[in-house]
Amino acid sequence: MKSHATTLLGSAMFLVFAPGTIAGLIPWLIVQWPAPADARWAAVGLIFLIPGAILLLDCFRRFAVQGLGTPAPIAPPERLVVIGAYRHVRNPMYVAVVSLILGQAALFASLPLLIYGVVMWAGFHAFVLGYEEPTLRRQFPEDYVVYFDAVPRWVPRFTPWDGTWLTRWEREDPDSGGG
Secondary structure (H helix, E strand, O other), X not given: OOOHHHHHHHHHHHHHHHHHHHHHHHHHHHHOOOOOOOHHHHHHHHHHHHHHHHHHHHHHHHHHHOOOOOOOOOOOOOXXXXXXXXXXXXXXXXXXXXXXXXXHHHHOOOHHXXXXXXXXXXXXXXXXXXXXXXXXXXXOHHHHHHHHHHOOOOOOOOOOOOOXXXXXXXXXXXXXXXX
């Protein structure tokens, strides 16, 4: 079993590498982060940026602590993560990254960043359909089917999923901190 320190370090490294590049470096290369367009656009941007950043950090932490792995396909979690934001939407990390991009598009009133955000969402959607969902169905055959049927892919549920949401590891070890 992996240690929390190892999985937290791996998740932090992947956070800097993947979302850091997609939602940080590339938007900067597109617009060079000028001064915000105006106060109204800045406010709209912050409405997307602040929750997006909080959500992304929480998701990465949950992968390390509850999932005992990282979001990186080369070091996946050992356990299916179905708590926190994952009770509302199946892909909160991608939602968070797109939120960060769209927040910057609003903050800087940038059409190129808006287009980039739409393109990234389309890429995430293709990745989810072509790789992630089939992989999760193979890795967690019992749990993922129930989760897939109960939680939407992109548009969050208004209320958290409270159905049969305990994964096998939570049923076997209720003191694991998973719920």
